Amino acid sequence: MKRRTLLASSAMALGLAVSPALADDPLKVGFVYVGPVGDYGWTATHDAARQMVEEHFGDGVETSYVESVPEGADAERVMTQMALSGHELIFATSFGFGPDANNVAARFPDVKFEHATGYTQDHDNVSLYNARFYEGRAVIGHIAGKMTETNTIGYIASYPIPEVIMGINSAYLHAKAANPDVQFRIIWVYSWFDPAQEADAATALIEQGADVLMQHTDSSAPIAIAQENGVMAFGQASDMVAFGPDAHLTAILDEWGPYYIERIQAVMDSTWQAGDVWHGFAEGMVALAPLNERIPEDVRAEAEFMIEAIAAGEYHPFTGPINRQDGSPWLAEGETAPDGDLLGMNFYVEGITAEIPN
Amino acid sequence: MIRLERRPAPSRFWTAATPVLAVLLTMLAGGLMFALLGKDPVAAIRIIFWDPLFNPQFASYSRPQLLVKAGPLILIAVGLSFGFRANIWNIGAEGQYIIGALCGAGVALAFYPLEAWFIFPLMVLAGALGGWAWAMIPAILKTRFNTNEILVSLLLVYVAERLLAALAMGRMRNPEGGGFPGSRNIANYPSASNTELIANTGMHWGVVTAFIAVIFGYILLHRHILGYHVQLAGQAPRAARFAGVNPDRLVMFCLGLAGLLAGLAGMFEVAGPAGRINIDFGSGYGFTAIIVAFLGRLHPIGILLAGLLLGLTYIGGELAQMMLGLPSAAIQAFQGMLLFFLLALDMLSNYRIRLKPREVA
Amino acid sequence: MDLSSINPIVLIASMMAAATPILLAATGELICEKSGVLNLGVEGMMITGAVCGFVVAAGTGNPWLGFAFAALAALAISLIFGIITQVLMANQVATGLGLTLFGLGLSALIGQGYQGVRPPRVPRIEIPYLSDIPVLGRILFSHDPMVHISLLLVVAVWVFLKFTRAGLILRAVGENHHAAHALGYRVVRVRLMAIAFGGAMAGLGGAYLSLVRVPQWTEGMTAGAGWIALALVVFAAWRPWRLLLGAYLFGGIVVLQLNLQAAGVRIPVEYLAMSPYLITILVLVIISSSRGRNALNAPGSLNRTYHASQ
The missing domain is CATH 3.40.50.2300 (Response regulator)
Incomplete structure (x- = not known):
């Protein structure tokens, strides 16, 4: 847990130092969601990260999203329209959007695509990210x-x-x-x-x-x-x-926020490169909510210890x-x-x- | 007291005017809803209805996309309209669409990776047959056992959806897909893919077939004895029987045609725009097509226009989400309103409103 | 595999709870269809009830107010359907589908900001003495009151259809609206009332989901329950008692399936999930073929538009 906040705050510090200087025009970032933002689950976590992005960059970014997008033709159209309307970075936040993201990426080599939990990466403007x-x-x-x-x-x-x-x-x-x-x-x-x-x-x-x-x-x-x-x-x-x-x-x-901030920053700095990451406790993409009071002190300590060992790479589950x-x-x-x-x-x-x- | 009097023939004026009026009323009511949600109503309406067609930035893309979105809706709706005219209620087009896609994809996956000219035609055949066969279940049960086709066709949608999920995770799963559900990408398999025929027009075989279906539907309805029988059976079932219409054969024909076209739509979709079989492949085209059929007043030309209109609200709705942050639920409610207004105002073309003093009973 | 871990008494009790939302909605739809109106908007009305009941219950802290308001709200949107199909004579299938579309959209808008809110608890009532009876006590007398209310409503609908004059009129209207009109009954008024009842019941069913069975509000939470209710009415051949049986069977298959899985029994879940629908089709075939049309009990005017001048 400690690690996560540390990482987030360092990213924050970095972001604050760089982004305002470069922000003439806000960077347009699009998010494609498979469910409604009110699902209190998968899509909600991605939208929370989007809000974190807005908070972090302020006027430096302009985010937009389309929710409840069926995979296939609809997803492809939504992403194309995002690309056409000037979005430079698009987060396709569902496994099923993979082929669609790759199709659109082929047509818009200058637009960057980030595809969650997928495995296809046919073009060098498609990045993959997933959480452990x-x-x-x-x-x-x-x-x-x-x-x-x-x-x-x-x-x-x-x-x-x-x-x-x-x-x-x-x-x-x-x-x-x-x-x-x-x-x-x-x-x-x-x-x-x-x-x-x-x-x-x-x-x-x-x-x-x-x-x-x-x-x-x-x-x-x-x-x-x-x-x-x-x-x-x-x-x-x-x-x-x-x-x-x-x-x-x-x-x-699911803490997508730090990763999204990092990738958006990379686009702003023109250092974005396609990657294929699988992040866990170490990078802060996976975290645990505060432990309930009823969990005894020793179990709590063991859990904290496990998290730290996994994050430090000393222990693999x-x-x-x-x-x-x-x-x-x-x-x-x-x-x-x-x-x-x-x-x-x-x-x-x-x-x-x-x-x-x- | 207001009385409704049936017109001897539908009013031509109102037939043309009600859709326009309904769209205007929807804009008003929808605008009010958007305003309540704190969004600029004028901008929202402009984005939904105007931008997909004329926005300089992306209209050149979204105009052809309109065909891609409307194509399957039109194709399915034309098939359904015949049954609806004859009072044969197939509301299970979604299931027929899914089965058509499964059959078409099944052929493609069976031949993969062979490249041969006959694969695509075989898929078309399989898709059409699959949809037809699925629709024949309610047809045969109706003619044999007098079972209600509304319910059987609806129930078969759920069966088809479960079958789709089972196959997407089982038999049809991509062996190179790392265990994820979903089939191979059929759109990337040259012999099986249903690609755009002319680049950047959105025209694929499914859209072409939809246009052919509209023309064929028009001819069948107005120039062919079968079309006459369909209309007669709907308007005057007893007269139809005297005219020698065999009700069982009519049921078979109407359900079969609807299933065939829905199956084709599913097959073209899986081989082209969707590109693959997956758990969520069926995204409600079969149900939306029922709405399209009624918006188009069960007439092929009307269906063509209705399909395009509904496609417009889908594409415009996505744009409104993207550009204004309207929730997708607002678009859904907006489409519901559009349908309500169209159906409600339809009365004007069939009935005359008369103001009369209350009759003394 | 460990079948001994399944307690049949507890299993039956949870089947009843699982069946209650669809039982409520289907009872309403049964009356609606008996009057000759096919309302495919059950899903839309249920989810409207689910969200409105939730919002009111969470706001006032009183679940009963929530149920009442859910019934009212769903009744209100069912009247949109009623007016369009009965007064303006539009097609029922298309209007019903429109109602589902509209209800799903509207409910999501109303429910914004209510995710993550906990509704007040609906207390389970242990009826003194009765709930202590072995076996039957747990099955019958240890539920929240809505389970009993839903059972009472089924009985009431049965009595209404079978023994009352109003029920007779309703059936007459559904069987042949022209004949009913000729006898002096007000077809449109009867049908509007039936539609309103159907709406209110669907609303209660939806609220049962959001206040008792799931206790929370999430977009799209009915997840097809309204469609199952529609299938159920057919399964029951428009008879209230069979509806009860059918609802418990439908709910039962789901709950049993989950329990078997938990006990480690290897079952083909995907194919089992199809079974309620296939069984319903089979039942439909049997009841339609074995007897004459009248015995089938299907309302003769179902889904036919009525206009007095015809």
């Missing part, structure tokens, strides 16, 4: 393992894709390390955002004995349900403590020995997972009893 959410999941997994009394942790998952599977594995490994008796119950709701179904899934998990809930879906419904039922839960994407002051242990925060679910070895003693393995992860680690659908 599994680092956050390792820490909440540890907290969950320490806090559970029923030794049962409920996990509400969206779609069986590597990003989500990676998160489950990371949380499980660390919950298990903290509490060898822990078991995971996993529900796939096949949606990123369906408050009613997420609420039902939370209820089902609680009824089956889970006293700590984790989610990889966007709505805050599970927190509210956890609060009603007197169990614990972790928020997703933004601080969801408002929905369950007692239940909410902490949340994995996937450090061997780790076996696959079927018992075959994946990582040897001391070996850490290569990024490629993580990004394509399609198996559970040993110990998880559920099976991945399909």
Whole structure:
């Protein structure tokens, strides 16, 4: 946590020193959102970052956004229109916008594109950025393992894709390390955002004995349900403590702001280059919300220590020995997972009893 | 007391005047809503209706985009209009659109990476057949078991959506996509891609087909016995039976045609503008097309204009979000208002308003 | 796999809670369709109810005021549909779709600034003695009052349709509006009232989502519940008791599916998610083919525009 504020403030200092001098015309920056800004989840975090950008640069930038854009032709059109109306930097904030961003990038070589969570980079004006959410999941997994009394942790998952599977594995490994008796119950709701179904899934998990809930879906419904039922839960994407002051242990925060500020500054300084970054605690893209008072002091300290170790690069959440679910070895003693393995992860680690659908 | 009296034939004047009036009223009501949201209403209306067509900065791009957005809407709506005229209610075009796309993409993915001339025509065939077959389910259930086609076709939309999600994450998933859901990019596969025929015009095969459908629809409706039967069945079902119209065959024809065109629309979309199968591929074109069909008064030319008008509000709405920061919800509400006004005023072309003293019963 | 972790009693109780929003909305739509009006705007009315109920409940701290206002607000927008389709005689399918579009947009505008607000709790009422009965106590008597209100409303609708003169008139209007007109009934007025009832019920269903089941407001939170309610009316063949069964079955499949997953049972979720719709189509086929048209119970004038001069 300390690191994040440090990084942000240094970026701030840098920005303040440089931007006003260069700002004749405001730099136009466009944001394309897949959901509504009021989703209190994924899109809301990107829009919060956009507001942070506005606050940081003041008159130096002019941001605009289009929300609830379906991927495909619509996304391509929105981005083209942004490029045509003088936007110099465009953030395409959903995995599905990848092909569209690349298509538009081909036609506007002078416009810079930043694509979140994707993997295609066909042109040198397309940059990729993603967050190592599994680092956050390792820490909440540890907290969950320490806090559970029923030794049962409920996990509400969206779609069986590597990003989500990676998160489950990371949380499980660390919950298990903290509490060898822990078991995971996993529900796939096949949606990123369906408050009613997420609420039902939370209820089902609680009824089956889970006293700590984790989610990889966007709505805050599970927190509210956890609060009603007197169990614990972790928020997703933004601080969801408002929905369950007692239940909410902490949340994995998506902090896009510092990265956006850094990239906009780079465009202003004409130093922008296409990159492919995967940031975590170290860079401040992943952070945890303030820990709930009910977490005991020692667990709190362990969590803080883990965050610092991960941020400092001293600890990798996937450090061997780790076996696959079927018992075959994946990582040897001391070996850490290569990024490629993580990004394509399609198996559970040993110990998880559920099976991945399909 | 005000009384409505049915006109013997729809008024020509009001038929032409009501859409204009409705758009003007929507501008007024919408402007009021925008003003309440703290945005400049005049600027908002100008951006929605004027800028996509005439803004010097980007109109040269957004004008052709209008065709891309309106193309599938028009294509689907023309197909639907025949059924609606004959009181056959297919509201599941969204499902037929999705299945058409899945079939077309399925052919492309099966042949990948072979380059051959026959792949694209085969995809067209598969898309059309897929949509047709999906629409045949409610058609057969209706003719065989007298099952309500409104509900069956609607229910099949959900089935199609689940199937789409299952395939996007399973069978059709891009093997080189790092495990992410979604198929290969079909638009980048030369033998299968539905590219722009003439650069920067927005004209792709789907738009061409939509125009052909409008012309074909017009001829069918006005010059062909089938069109006559459709109209007769809608207006006077009993007379239609005397005239030798077989109601079962009419159901098959109307649903089949709608499914076929919706399937084609889906196939052209997946091979061109959308470029790939993904969980969210179906973005409501099938439902919006129902609105287009009614805005166009179920007439092919009207549908053409209505499709373009609705496409304009979509594109203009995006611009208004970008330039004024209007929430997308405001655009949705605005489109809803437009539809309400058009439907409400439509009464003027079919009925005469008479002021009469209250009848003594 | 650990099926023993599923407690059937608790499961049934949560099925009932999961079914309540669609049950409320479907009960309203049933009356509306019985009068011969197909209103495809259920989703739009539900979400309007969800947001308006939430805003009022959060503002006043009283969930019951929230429910009342939700019903009123959804009733108000259902009357837009009513006036356009009944007085101005526009097509019901198109107007209903327009209502959904409008409701989704409007609700998002109204709800701006209410994300992250917690609504007041709707207390669960443990009825003394009754809720202590083993098994049945937990299933029937340990819910929030809206669950019971929704059950009472189903009974009321059944009584209304079956035993009252007004119900008879409503059915007559839905069956054949010309005949009903000839008998001196005011077709348009009856239908407007049916539409308004449908709107109010959809509003209650929406508010149940935002105040009880999810307790929060988020844009688009109904996520298709209105469409499921529409399917449910057909599934029920326009009969209130079957509606109840259907709602619990629909809600039940979802809840059961989630519980099986949590218990580690490997199920094809994607294909299971299709099953309620396929089952409904099957039911539809069976009821339509096995008996004559009248026994089918489908209102004869459904989705037909009515004008007195015809």
